[in-house]
Every structure is written in structure tokens, then in C-alpha cells.
Amino acid sequence: MSSAPSANLFKPLQEGDPAVVGGYRLAAVLGTGGMGKVYLSYTPGGRPIALKVIRPEFSEDPEFRRRFKQEVHAAQRVQGLYTAPVIDSDTDGAQPWLATAYVPGPSLAHAVAQHGGLPLPSVLLLTVGVAEALHVIHGAGIVHRDLKPANVLLASDGPRVIDFGIARAADATALTGTGVSVGTPAFMAPEQASAGTVTPATDIFALGQIAAFAAIGSPAYGDGSSHAVLYRIVHEDPDLSRLPAELLPLVTRCLSRDPAGRPSLTEIIELCHELSPVALRQGEDWLPQTVAGSITERLRLPEPAKTPPPQAAAAPTPTQFSPQNPGPGQNPAPGAMNPYAPTGFAMPSAPTQSAPGVPGPVPPPQHPMHPTQGHHTPTPGYPTHSTPPPGYHTPPPVIHAPYVPPTHPKPKRTGLIVAASVVGAVLILGVIGSLLPDGSGKDKDSGANSPSSRSSSGSSGSGTSDGGQPRADPKPVSYKGIALTESYEIMLADSPPRPVEREDVAYGDGDLYFSVVRFADEAAIGTANGKLVVLNNTQKGSLETCRTETRYTEKVRLNQLSNGSEICVLSNAGHVAVATYRGKSGDNDPSSYVTFDLRIWRNAEEAKAN
Structure with missing residues (x-):
């Protein structure tokens, strides 16, 4: 080497x-x-x-x-x-x-x-x-x-x-x-x-x-x-x-x-x-x-480039810490070398003035260091410690002296008491108002299309509204005989769901897609935007069943399905569907596709971030 x-x-x-x-x-x-x-x-x-x-x-x-x-x-x-x-x-x-x-x-x-x-x-x-x-x-x-x-x-x-x-x-x-x-x-x-x-x-x-x-x-x-x-x-x-x-x-x-x-x-x-x-x-x-x-x-690799050392600073005065010998419990002074910094990577440092003809240090990278997630290099404009200007003296350290809280005159409490009384009165009136029914005799948030109806209902059933009251599940909408062609995908939010072509459906954003890997003779349906669950013959496809099942997958081979097989489709957008498989096109058919019946509960769950 x-x-x-x-x-x-x-x-x-x-x-x-x-x-x-x-x-x-x-x-x-x-x-x-x-x-x-x-x-x-x-x-x-x-x-x-x-x-x-x-x-x-x-x-x-x-x-x-x-x-x-x-x-x-x-x-x-x-x-x-x-x-x-x-x-x-x-x-x-x-x-x-x-x-x-x-x-x-x-x-x-x-x-x-x-x-x-x-x-x-x-x-x-x-x-x-x-x-x-x-x-x-x-x-x-x-x-x-x-x-x-x-x-x-x-x-x-x-x-x-x-x-x-x-x-x-x-x-x-x-x-x-x-x-x-x-x-x-x-x-x-x-x-x-x-x-x-x-x-x-x-x-x-x-x-x-x-x-x-x-x-x-x-x-x-x-x-x-x-x-x-x-x-x-x-x-x-x-x-x-x-x-x-x-x-x-x-x-x-x-x-x-x-x-x-x-x-x-x-x-x-x-x-x-x-x-x-x-x-x-x-x-x-x-x-x-x-x-x-x-x-x-x-194997005889060139040595990784090292971070240039900072320029030598003037000798410390009695009121300054030496960068090489920080006081107990203190961080190294700005500009000091970090002995644990990996070589070959740009480390944030204070801007320095290079002598004529001498190249200056490499500027810090514009992106966080990807290999070590969680550590981010300060971006331009982010405040960093800089080398003190000439003539500036660091104040004497006081970390070892016992902390004495500063003495300030106590403020008068009259204004605070009045403000607190007003806030309390407003809160009490708000609580009383929320308990009163509106003119129709119904809770304000009980509608199926209200914002609260889109919150997650959990695995136990219909969930609750923002006011703590149980909310109704969305009504299912059914679609019969949807033909999903190879390399096409559908979104459950569309009404009716219409297949859309994607070159690479496995890495698209479809709730349900159909793909064929010909060299492996493998045909499958999958999701690029959620989870699938193949239900057993003893299970009945329903919203409750799809909520409680946790045998998740993202792809199901067609040879695992038969006519009438039911699959739960749980979209990250919060939609839930039961897809009933109705078969695949024949060998003599000019196109390759699968057929489904769909029953969709839109906005049945809380949307998840992709």
C-alpha cells in the first residue's frame, strides 16, 4: 500500500x-x-x-x-x-x-x-x-x-x-x-x-x-x-x-x-x-x-485529501484560552483541529485569509454528509463559530463559579391577574358553547364529509370525531369488471378508477398495478402507494377486516390467486378497498390484463406521508 x-x-x-x-x-x-x-x-x-x-x-x-x-x-x-x-x-x-x-x-x-x-x-x-x-x-x-x-x-x-x-x-x-x-x-x-x-x-x-x-x-x-x-x-x-x-x-x-x-x-x-x-x-x-x-x-489508492489546518493565530493573552488546551468542560476554541474528524471530508471551518499564492482551504460542502445520517454540515448563512477578530479578548471563564441568579425587581402582578381573568372567562364560554347543539339538533362534526370524518378510525371500528363523538364510516362505492392492463395502474381516489399507463409501475405512485416479468414468467399485481393483504377463503372482505389484518405485502403473484380471491388494498392516501380477482386474459388475447371488482371506502383512514 x-x-x-x-x-x-x-x-x-x-x-x-x-x-x-x-x-x-x-x-x-x-x-x-x-x-x-x-x-x-x-x-x-x-x-x-x-x-x-x-x-x-x-x-x-x-x-x-x-x-x-x-x-x-x-x-x-x-x-x-x-x-x-x-x-x-x-x-x-x-x-x-x-x-x-x-x-x-x-x-x-x-x-x-x-x-x-x-x-x-x-x-x-x-x-x-x-x-x-x-x-x-x-x-x-x-x-x-x-x-x-x-x-x-x-x-x-x-x-x-x-x-x-x-x-x-x-x-x-x-x-x-x-x-x-x-x-x-x-x-x-x-x-x-x-x-x-x-x-x-x-x-x-x-x-x-x-x-x-x-x-x-x-x-x-x-x-x-x-x-x-x-x-x-x-x-x-x-x-x-x-x-x-x-x-x-x-x-x-x-x-x-x-x-x-x-x-x-x-x-x-x-x-x-x-x-x-x-x-x-x-x-x-x-x-x-x-x-x-x-x-x-x-489497490494502491491515493491518500484521501486532508482538511487544511487553520492558520496560526497570535499567541494567547492571559485572558484567552489556548486552542490546544481548553479549560475543563470547555469545547475547543474556534479554528482548533478536531482530532475525531474523519480525513477526506470537508469539515465546517471559519473563513480564513490565505497568503498571496497559497491556496486557501476547500469550502464546506453544500449538502449534508449522506453517509452519516443525522449529522448535517452547516449550510451557507447558518451561524457558525468564527475566529475572533484581532484585538478581541475572550472574557474570563466563569463556569466554575457558583451560579448566582441575577436580582431583578419583581414586576407588579396587577396586569397579569386581569389578563388571566379575561382568558379564563373566554375559555369557560367556549366550553359551554361547544356543548350546546346547533339549530338542527345535530352535532356540528357528525357529517360523513366533515374534516373529522377523514381522521384515522384505528383498527377497532369507526373511530371518533374531533369532539370525541363516534363518526360514521364512509359508504363503499362498487365498480364491476375493471380491466387492468399490464404496466398500467389505478388510483382509488378516481371515480371511476381508470387505468393509467406507467413505464415502471413498480416505482410509480399507483394504488394498484399489474406487471409481468417475462424472463421469470412471473405475473403479479402490486401497489406502489400502500399495502396489500390477501384474505383467506374463510374471511369476508370488509372495511373492518381490512383494518384489522396485518399480513401486509406489496406484491402478489397471480399464481397465488384464483377466481373470487379477495385482496385488501390499503392506500397511503387513506383509501381502503377490497379487490375481487376475476381472472387474467387468455394467451390468444391481443393484450395482457387482469380483471377486478372493486369496493372502495374513500378517506376511511388518516393519510400517511409517503
Whole structure:
């Protein structure tokens, strides 16, 4: 670890690079891509991270921001052995960014460029690892869309897939049609290149390309201009003449032009085990020694930048505390170094005047330090302790002297007594008035549509109004035969509930949605705005039943339901419904949908914050 880091791997920050992003002090530049720049930084505990800052051109596009936020939220759910986890992000700031764990290993693209193709055992272990990563990524409802050798890192214990799903956000911006390239043509699937269609099978095609690239040492569809490569992908067969014979059946199936003809991830893993002459086990020796040396090189990280020390102050006078020796029970004087402050992070400090030609300290970050929730860096304008101006002397300490309360003349009580009497009279009249009935003989707050009727009734029944009186439950409204199409969602507040299309319903805001994950042959209904409860056959769907049940879930597979199954839908907006499942569309139907009967109690509970 004492060796100097490679200048080719860790480039120094340039004039246009920020010093601090989201509370993380940047240490070096790791690389630059179509969507932004990647920096090396450290967590408060000293763990290295890769922090990607999105290009300003993308940040200014509202649709990009919306999708980027959705994708980061989804990516945070991906926790696999062969993925680099997302550990922090800011999708709403002036310049969005996200941070992932730093993987000390070269990309597959870099390893092949430097050392050529990999041996068969390494290719099989690479394929198995990437297939497992895709299984976890697809399970979170994400399609990678840009799986390529540059997005597969070779760590000492197996591959790591990065940047999953992020390319989808770029598809929403007009920049993709004005010369800004995000996807990589050489590794696109035919349906992606010709029609823009992207499904989990698209990633299977890319996985076949990666296996061929790792074994051959070059793209299966050759090099050249983007248009020429895309034409060959759509209309011609790949050149697999140099591919090892053992890999030919696997790669050929993955590169099928028909997405339905490609194998599943489970089949790919099984095929790799069958093709291997020995049992496949990820370990320290899964890569050739020449490639493994690149991992060692990437472990020689540059030291995290340290917070500059404050400028030396004048010698303390007898009436001042020395910053290095505060009195008992006192905090260190302003400007003193905090021995417990983590290195590599910007700490709030007083503004100092730098000498001519000497760079001043890095300003404090504009965002709270995300890794340590609960600790917030003071924002600009927030009062902080500052260094006393020259000539100012701190008053002598008095903390050890016994506290003597100051003596003040006692105020006259006449005015207070009169004011208290008036307030008491008003309160008594108010209480008497609230007990009197209005002209209609009904309590003022007994109406079903009054504000009090929307308060939570709890699990025991109708609840109470603001005046302490029981309030009536809302009357249910019924809707028959609602057809909910795949990738559509409904809101219980709508009357009648009408399905609305969303690209990613699982991370939308629907009270009830229908989705299909085709690679896993899994159809399900779910909620992105509350909870679901599948009722037993012995239970009758009612408001009381839905209030008392606590067997919550957010998604229910259709194979768990039968015609007549009842599901409680508890919306965060306070609406409660019983959805009665009436079946799914047939295989010959032109669209995929499920049918429900709905009985809705609107505003039956207190709304919850999302």
C-alpha cells in the first residue's frame, strides 16, 4: 500500500473538477463516460467509493431527472454478490450524482485490450457471475440496457456488473439524438438497434456478446462505424470462427435474433457448469496472473485529501484560552483541529485569509454528509463559530463559579391577574358553547364529509370525531369488471378508477398495478402507494377486516390467486378497498390484463406521508 498509485489509473483533479460533492471530498478522477465523470472518494470510515457526477446537459432535462431518480431508487434494491451496490446518491441537487462501492479491478474492456482474450475457465466463471448479477438486477425490475465490457469489472473474487439501468434515464432526453452517445452499438441486441425495444432478453444477447468478446478478444460483430456494426447485428451472423468449440452452443443461443430463442439465465448457468471440465468455483485464482496484477495496482489508492489546518493565530493573552488546551468542560476554541474528524471530508471551518499564492482551504460542502445520517454540515448563512477578530479578548471563564441568579425587581402582578381573568372567562364560554347543539339538533362534526370524518378510525371500528363523538364510516362505492392492463395502474381516489399507463409501475405512485416479468414468467399485481393483504377463503372482505389484518405485502403473484380471491388494498392516501380477482386474459388475447371488482371506502383512514 505504500507504493505510489498509477497515474494512468488515478488522474489528479483538474481545474473544472469540484473538490467536494455531497459532503465527499474527491481524491482523483477514475474515468469519464457519456453520462458523466467518475471520481474516487472515501466514506467517513475510510472505505473507497466511486462517485459518478452526471453531466450538466442531462441534469437540465426534467424527464431525465425523473427517470434517473426512479432508476437510482430501483438500483438501491439490488444487493448481489456480483454487483457494485449503490450506497448514496442525490437525485434532486443542482448536479445529480450517485456513489457505489469502489471495485479494485480492471474492466473487461481494459483487461482484453491489455492482455488479449481470457482462457476458457475464466470465461465460464465470468459468464456465470454476470448471469447471477443479471438475475438479481432483473429481479428488482431493472433491465441493464447497456451491458458491455466497460461495465463489467474484474475483481479478485469474481466479476462485478455496474451502471445497471442508468442508461434508461438517458433515453428520455433529447441529447441522445444530438451527438451524445450513451449506449454502445457493438453490444446492442437486434431489437434494441432496430426498434428500440428493450426487455430482459436484451441483456441475454449482451451477455452472449460479452462471453464471445472475453474469449476471442474482440467484438463478435467486428469493429467499424456505429452504423456498420448495427447493420451487421440486425442482418448478419456474428463471426464466431475463433470462438472455442466448447462455448459455441452457449454463445450461439444467446445471440439469437429472436428474443424468444435466447436461453434463460438459469439455463446459461447450467450450461456453463456442463461445459466446464472441473467444478466452477469463484476464487482468488479465477483470472490469469497478468490480469490479476492489474487488481494489485488498483489497490494502491491515493491518500484521501486532508482538511487544511487553520492558520496560526497570535499567541494567547492571559485572558484567552489556548486552542490546544481548553479549560475543563470547555469545547475547543474556534479554528482548533478536531482530532475525531474523519480525513477526506470537508469539515465546517471559519473563513480564513490565505497568503498571496497559497491556496486557501476547500469550502464546506453544500449538502449534508449522506453517509452519516443525522449529522448535517452547516449550510451557507447558518451561524457558525468564527475566529475572533484581532484585538478581541475572550472574557474570563466563569463556569466554575457558583451560579448566582441575577436580582431583578419583581414586576407588579396587577396586569397579569386581569389578563388571566379575561382568558379564563373566554375559555369557560367556549366550553359551554361547544356543548350546546346547533339549530338542527345535530352535532356540528357528525357529517360523513366533515374534516373529522377523514381522521384515522384505528383498527377497532369507526373511530371518533374531533369532539370525541363516534363518526360514521364512509359508504363503499362498487365498480364491476375493471380491466387492468399490464404496466398500467389505478388510483382509488378516481371515480371511476381508470387505468393509467406507467413505464415502471413498480416505482410509480399507483394504488394498484399489474406487471409481468417475462424472463421469470412471473405475473403479479402490486401497489406502489400502500399495502396489500390477501384474505383467506374463510374471511369476508370488509372495511373492518381490512383494518384489522396485518399480513401486509406489496406484491402478489397471480399464481397465488384464483377466481373470487379477495385482496385488501390499503392506500397511503387513506383509501381502503377490497379487490375481487376475476381472472387474467387468455394467451390468444391481443393484450395482457387482469380483471377486478372493486369496493372502495374513500378517506376511511388518516393519510400517511409517503
